Amino acid sequence: MRSSWGRQVVYSIFGESHGTGIGITIHHLPSGFKPDFDRIRSELDRRKPGTGIHATSRKETDEYEIISGVLNGTLTGAPLTLFFPNSDTRSKDYLNLAVTPRPSHADYTAHIKYDGFNDGRGGGHFSGRLTAPMVFAGALVTQLLEKLGVSIGSRISRMGLVEDYPQTLDERLINRIASGELKALTLPFLSEDAREDANTLLTHLRKKGDSIGGQIELCITGVPVGWGEPIFDSLESSISHLMFSVPGVKAIEFGAGTEFAKMKGSEANDPWIQKEGHIETTTNHSGGINGGISNGMPLQFKVTFRPISSISIPQKTVNLETGRAEILEVKGRHDPCIVPRACPVVEAVTAIALLEAMLDQQIQEKEVWR
C-alpha cells in the first residue's frame, strides 16, 4: 500500500484501526512555523467518535504523540511524524468479517488484493479512523493558508431526504459557511429545521440498525486567481483525488455540477463584471474554477458520502472459506451517518490540495526566471 500523496509537501499515512496505532509523516513543512495546536485539537474533536449524540460510542480520544519535527512548539523542518495510539478496540466484533465480508465495505477487495494477510480488524487500514491523521495534517496546513487570507468551511447540504436551504447560496451564506461559523454544531446544517429533521431521522435509523448517506458542501473564500496546474493537476483534479481518498466518498460536483446537464449556455455562463477595481462574476455556476485554475470567486463544491455498510440489519454475504451463502448481522459501534464527523475531514483534505496548488503557483511566480 502506498498511502502517500503530494509533490511539494508529502503526506504518508500509516496504521490500522485495531493495531498498535495510526499516524502520519509529513515531509517539507516550513521550518519556523508555530502551529496553534489547540485549534488542531478542536478539529480532531469534531471528527472523533463518541461526541455527537448520534456518533458511534467507540471512545477514541484521538490523543497523539509528536515523534519528530517539532521543537518548543515550532516546526523544525524535519519530517513531522505523529502517532495516535489505539485504545478502545473491540476486535471480537470484527472477527467474522475476515471470512464473511460486509457488503460494500473493503473487507472483500482487501482480502483478495493482499491474499488474506491484511489486518481486517475494525476495517484495518480502510477504517474511518485513518481520517484522524488527515484532519491533523489539514488543520495544520489550513493555518498556513489562513496567512494568505484563505478560509475553508462546510455545511451538510443533504442527509437522506432532509435538505438544507437554499441549494444556491448567496454571497452572505457562502461567507458564513467559509468563516467556520457552523463548526460548533454537531449537525452543521444552516437551517434549524433541517437540524431537527436530521436528528429525528438519525434516532429512527439508530433504532432500526440502518444507516444513511449524505452530502457536504464546501465553501472556500480568499483563493486568488491562478491556483491549479493544468492538465493533470487541475484544481478539480487535486481536490477530487484527495476527496476520493476519504473512505465513503462516492461523488464530487463543482459549482452547478450535474445540474449543468439541464442548463443552456446562456443560463450556465457566469458573466464577468468590474467591481471595486477587480473582475468577478455575477453568478458562480463554475464553483470558482475555470480551466482547472481558480478564478478568484469562492470555491464551491459538493461531496457525497455513501451510507456506511456496517448495519445491524441482516445482509447477504458469502463465506469465503466455505463458498456458502450466509446472513451477516454486523456488530460493533457504528454511526448511522458519518457525514457530520466527515465535515472536518473534507475540509482538511481541501486544505491539503490548496496548499499544493499554492506552492505550485509560487514556483510560477518566481521573478528570478524572468
Ligand SMILES: Cc1cc2nc3c(=O)[nH]c(=O)nc-3n(C[C@H](O)[C@H](O)[C@H](O)COP(=O)(O)O)c2cc1C
Ligand atoms: C469518519 C468516518 C468514519 C467511518 N466509520 C465507518 C463505520 O463505522 N463503519 C463503516 O462501515 N464504514 C465507516 N466509514 C466508511 C468506510 O471506511 C468505507 O465505506 C470503506 O472503507 C469502504 O470504502 P468506500 O466506501 O470508499 O468504497 C467511515 C468513514 C469515515 C470518513
